Amino acid sequence: MTWWRKKSSERSAAVAAEESTVEATIEPSDEAASIGAVPSAADDLAIRPKYELAKPTKEPRGSLLSSIVGSVVEAWDEVRINRTRVLLSLVGIGVAVCALATVVGAGAVFGQAQTEQYEKSSGRPATLTGYPPFSMTTQQPVESAKYFELLDTLVERYQVSHSTAIRRGSASVQLLNGTQFTAVQGVNDKFGVMHRVDVAVGRWLTEEDGNRLAPAVVVNDNFYEQLGRPDLRTHPTIELKAENLTTAVIVGVLAPESYRPGLSLSMLDQPFRDLVGTKAASEGDITYEIWVPEEQAAQLTDLLNRDIAAVFGDDINPSINRNDYLAWGGPSPLEPLQWAIGGIAALILLLGALGLVNISLVTVKYRVREIGVRRAFGRRRVACSSP
Amino acid sequence: MPLLSLEGVTRSVELPDFSRLDILKGIDLDVEVGDHISIVGRSGSGKSTLLNLLGLIDNPTTGRIIFDGAPLEKLSGGKRDRKRGRDVGFIFQQFNLLAGRTALENVMTPLLYATGRQFWRRRVLAEEMLDRVGLSERMASMPDKLSGGEQQRVAIARALVRSPRLILADEPTGALDVETGATVMELLDNVAEQSGAALITITHDPNVAALARRHYRLDNGVLSRIDVKRMLATSLPEASL
Numbered sequence: 001m002t003w004w005r006k007k008s009s010e011r012s013a014a015v016a017a018e019e020s021t022v023e024a025t026i027e028p029s030d031e032a033a034s035i036g037a038v039p040s041a042a043d044d045l046a047i048r049p050k051y052e053l054a055k056p057t058k059e060p061r062g063s064l065l066s067s068i069v070g071s072v073v074e075a076w077d078e079v080r081i082n083r084t085r086v087l088l089s090l091v092g093i094g095v096a097v098c099a100l101a102t103v104v105g106a107g108a109v110f111g112q113a114q115t116e117q118y119e120k121s122s123g124r125p126a127t128l129t130g131y132p133p134f135s136m137t138t139q140q141p142v143e144s145a146k147y148f149e150l151l152d153t154l155v156e157r158y159q160v161s162h163s164t165a166i167r168r169g170s171a172s173v174q175l176l177n178g179t180q181f182t183a184v185q186g187v188n189d190k191f192g193v194m195h196r197v198d199v200a201v202g203r204w205l206t207e208e209d210g211n212r213l214a215p216a217v218v219v220n221d222n223f224y225e226q227l228g229r230p231d232l233r234t235h236p237t238i239e240l241k242a243e244n245l246t247t248a249v250i251v252g253v254l255a256p257e258s259y260r261p262g263l264s265l266s267m268l269d270q271p272f273r274d275l276v277g278t279k280a281a282s283e284g285d286i287t288y289e290i291w292v293p294e295e296q297a298a299q300l301t302d303l304l305n306r307d308i309a310a311v312f313g314d315d316i317n318p319s320i321n322r323n324d325y326l327a328w329g330g331p332s333p334l335e336p337l338q339w340a341i342g343g344i345a346a347l348i349l350l351l352g353a354l355g356l357v358n359i360s361l362v363t364v365k366y367r368v369r370e371i372g373v374r375r376a377f378g379r380r381r382v383a384c385s386s387p
Numbered sequence: 388m389p390l391l392s393l394e395g396v397t398r399s400v401e402l403p404d405f406s407r408l409d410i411l412k413g414i415d416l417d418v419e420v421g422d423h424i425s426i427v428g429r430s431g432s433g434k435s436t437l438l439n440l441l442g443l444i445d446n447p448t449t450g451r452i453i454f455d456g457a458p459l460e461k462l463s464g465g466k467r468d469r470k471r472g473r474d475v476g477f478i479f480q481q482f483n484l485l486a487g488r489t490a491l492e493n494v495m496t497p498l499l500y501a502t503g504r505q506f507w508r509r510r511v512l513a514e515e516m517l518d519r520v521g522l523s524e525r526m527a528s529m530p531d532k533l534s535g536g537e538q539q540r541v542a543i544a545r546a547l548v549r550s551p552r553l554i555l556a557d558e559p560t561g562a563l564d565v566e567t568g569a570t571v572m573e574l575l576d577n578v579a580e581q582s583g584a585a586l587i588t589i590t591h592d593p594n595v596a597a598l599a600r601r602h603y604r605l606d607n608g609v610l611s612r613i614d615v616k617r618m619l620a621t622s623l624p625e626a627s628l
Contacts, residue, residue: 063502070499070506081487373483376442377497377545378472380465 089359096352100345107341111334118325119196123289125326126297127194128304130288133312133319142312144286147319151288154307158300162291164188165269169276169285171242173263175226182223182263184240186272194291202232202252205268209251215271218252223263243277290320297322388456389417390552390585391441396450398436398608410436412608414450420552422585423576425596425615428605434589435557437605441587442555443471455552472500476546476584478575480558482538484530490517490541491526497549505549516544520574536567543575547582554579556588560595572598593618 079086123129132147134140148165155163167186172179191197192204199218209216214237219227227250230236236250248267267275292300305318321327364371371379398411410433418424418441428434439445440452443459452459454470462470476497484493491513498509505512517526520540530538539559546554559575560568576598579586588599593615596602602615 066502066506074499077488077492369483370485373477373479373485374496374500375468376444376471376475376477378468378500378549380468380500 085359085363089356092355092359093352096348096355100348100352103341103344103348107337107345111337111341114334114337116196120198121195122323122325122328123194124196124291125324126292126294126322127324128290128292128297128301128320129323130290130304130308130320132286133308133316135313136315136317137313142316147308147312148286148288150308150311151290151304154304155290158303160290160292160300162190162194164191164194164289166191166287166289167269167272167276167285169242169272171240171275173238173240175223176228177226180226180263182240182265184242184272184276185264185266186269186276187266188269190291191266191289194289198255199252200255202250204252205266210268210270212249215246215248215267215275216251217248217265217267218254219250219265220254220263221256222261223265224250224253226263240275242275244275246271246275294326389453390420390422390455391418392416392451392453393440393447394451394453396440396447396452398433398440398445399448410608411440411447411610414440414610416603416610418553418585418587420585421580421583422601423579423588423599424586424601424603425588425590425599426603426605426610427590427593427596427613427615429591432605433608434591434605437610438555438557438589441553442475442477443467469500472497473549474552476549476551476554478539478542478546478554478556478559480561482530482535482542482562484538484541484545486530489527489529490522490533490537490544493530493541494545494548497545501549512548513544516548517541519578520544534567535563536571539563539567539571540574543571543578547578547584550582550584552584554584554586556586556590558590558592559588560592561590568595 119125130147130151132141132144135142151163151165164187169184169186170181171184173182187205189205189207189209192199197204197218200221201224202218204218205216217238217240227236227238230250232250232253237247238250240246240248248265248271290300290304301320301322304320308319309316393414393416396411396414397409399407399409402408414437416424426434426437436445440447443452443454443462446459454462455474459467484490485496488496491510494513494516495509498505498512501509514523514526517523520543522537522540522544525533525537528537530541533541539562543559546556554575556575560572563571572595575586586599588595590596597615602613603610604613
């Protein structure tokens with residue numbers, strides 16, 4: 001006797017009795033009516049104790065917490081069981097994020113270096129530059145001392161914190177390999193901030209240096225090299241000769257700059273004038289720089305030009321202009337760099353996203369049966385999309 | 388009130404050539420609490436499609452499905468998922484145990500979607516259920532270390548661990564030899580009877596179908612009442628489905 005026949009024989013007499021009432025075949029046309037009043041099922045169920053029948057259950061409270069904990073448990077199980085796949089996915093995402101961060105970071109560093117380079121040469125945005133203007137009537141520049149005095153007054157009136165006159169000239173100096181000429185510029189202490197002066201050894205000029213009997217100077221690296229790189233703690237001095245002779249103390253050395261191969265030094269404006277005297281550079285080498293907030297640059301330019309015209313007359317050209325690298329016109333010099341970095345970042349993002357989509361597709365394909373099984377046991381459709 | 392009612396249910400799909408294929412045609416069926424029904428049919432007769440409808444997974448093309456007095460079309464997706472998880476237990480032909488998880492973890496899986504005491508006591512409940520199907524010694528075993536019969540017993544424990552009111556068994560002995568199939572069916576029958584759940588067995592084996600109290604045959608999408616026992620007894624050709 002096969003197992004099902006054996007089992008059938010063991011069934012209760014009541015069941016056997018009701019089974020005998022069922023017709024061997026039922027025509028489909030009679031089916032609908034007969035199914036609703038099935039004697040066998042009803043009879044059988046009637047003899048079963050009520051407590052045996054499954055009761056409907058109510059959804060208990062706190063389902064949100066159990067849903068959250070359940071999701072975490074399920075996710076942890078997935079990590080535990082498919083740790084290689086999950087680990088590789090995470091490594092892939094990590095590498096993509098690292099690559100993206102590295103490119104963006106390197107781009108930002110490079111961009112900042114470029115920006116600083118521009119700011120060193122042309123001043124920080126927004127730098128307004130003034131030259132002693134020419135009178136259209138006399139065809140002569142206005143007196144630079146008077147012009148600078150006026151600008152000092154205006155800068156104070158408009159409460160600009162950073163400004164400097166820049167005078168350029170030259171002087172001879174005795175170095176290890178003989179007497180040489182060096183470029184000299186006279187500025188004030190604010191110039192260091194306005195042009196991001198990078199001092200490698202020692203320090204930049206300060207306001208207190210104006211009280212020195214021997215003027216303080218900051219030399220470039222070439223100058224320092226040709227001086228034999230003396231220790232600044234010994235307060236090395238140099239003899240400078242232009243119209244007058246002066247002994248200066250080196251207080252700082254600029255970081256090496258490949259694009260400025262010659263000798264140069266900076267000192268405060270007053271000692272510069274004492275040194276160069278009437279041999280000061282031509283009026284064209286005298287400028288005045290004012291560092292103002294970008295959003296106020298245009299308005300201040302107009303105001304300063306109006307005030308200058310009020311003093312020197314209307315027959316002079318406007319002498320104040322914005323001259324930092326952002327005012328050079330055309331696209332920003334940093335734009336190509338920004339586009340390149342943006343392009344690389346987008347490419348990395350695209351590759352990362354493709355990798356993620358690929359992993360997700362493979363995961364879904366790999367787990368499609370499992371997802372089906374889980375759905376059969378009550379997992380919600382939206383939850384099945386998680387990895 | 389029946390636990391589950393199908394009223395004039397049809398299910399059809401659109402083929403790539405835009406023609407329609409009618410898989411189920413005008414199905415009427417009432418399933419009472421504690422009922423045991425078998426549905427036999429050849430491959431391609433629509434058994435799996437009917438199972439998906441009975442298990443609240445798919446919607447009928449026309450007709451109504453009423454579960455526990457609530458029409459299916461009035462249940463949102465989330466409510467239907469919760470109702471399925473709470474009230475319906477599935478047993479599959481290929482067991483579909485989750486790989487890489489122990490027998491105990493497999494039985495605990497449905498309880499992850501439960502709430503309240505069932506959720507927080509899932510380990511205890513799963514252990515009790517495995518004990519009930521005689522696998523208390525194999526709780527830590529992986530599915531690939533279990534025999535076919537043991538795997539199906541784990542699947543039964545998994546289907547019943549949330550005390551469903553309806554158990555859907557799709558070819559529960561299809562992947563088992565005759566002896567093991569007999570044991571598994573006996574166990575399923577007993578456990579379902581003890582829990583008072585309605586059991587619908589979908590099979591192509593009339594001998595398995597004979598264990599039920601009501602028997603149906605699905606042929607070309609049409610569900611009709613049959614008497615499997617009489618067919619087996621008289622060895623009618625229809626018995627070889």
